[in-house]
Amino acid sequence: MERLKNGVKQTEEKEWGRGRLLLSLSFVAEKNILLVGVIRAEGLPALDHNGTSDPFVKVKLLHDANMGSLSSNSFSAIRKFKTSVKWKTLNPEFREEFSLKVSMVDLPKLALAVAVFDRDLGNNYLGGILLSASSKGERLKHWTDMMKVHSTKHMRWHTLSPSLLPQ
Numbered sequence: 001m002e003r004l005k006n007g008v009k010q011t012e013e014k015e016w017g018r019g020r021l022l023l024s025l026s027f028v029a030e031k032n033i034l035l036v037g038v039i040r041a042e043g044l045p046a047l048d049h050n051g052t053s054d055p056f057v058k059v060k061l062l063h064d065a066n067m068g069s070l071s072s073n074s075f076s077a078i079r080k081f082k083t084s085v086k087w088k089t090l091n092p093e094f095r096e097e098f099s100l101k102v103s104m105v106d107l108p109k110l111a112l113a114v115a116v117f118d119r120d121l122g123n124n125y126l127g128g129i130l131l132s133a134s135s136k137g138e139r140l141k142h143w144t145d146m147m148k149v150h151s152t153k154h155m156r157w158h159t160l161s162p163s164l165l166p167q
């Protein structure tokens with residue numbers, strides 16, 4: 001297939017809509033640490049007048065209430081992080097890793113909310129994903145792979161959804 005100047009990019013944007021995000025997950029059982037790697041995103045929507053965006057990613061660990069209550073010492077462990085801003089790009093390269101203290105008992109009852117924003121006066125929402133044991137498809141597969149095989153970086157692309165994540 002011929003690589004047309006704009007043809008290829010436009011097709012990709014149609015398929016992905018809000019774009020997609022490459023994430024890495026690794027649970028280190030000996031240290032009770034979940035490592036979340038925000039690697040890169042592709043085909044993000046352009047929200048600025050110059051035809052690009054200024055993306056950054058927020059990562060937040062939440063309690064998935066569908067999966068039962070947490071052990072008492074876990075509430076303090078629920079934290080959030082954000083990456084640096086990548087200016088004027090729809091295909092940002094982040095390569096940032098965050099470390100979250102989580103006990104193995106609580107891991108199946110947690111959810112990871114990953115949301116991409118365009119840095120602006122009001123930080124516009126570009127898209128996001130929610131990974132947990134009550135997710136579906138690729139997201140569920142990624143979460144369960146991380147829980148089953150420890151100390152291994154599980155990498156997976158996720159299609160970003162336009163729906164807002166729980167705060």
Ligand SMILES: [Ca+2]
Pocket residue numbers: 047048053054118119120
């Ligand atoms: Ca912007």
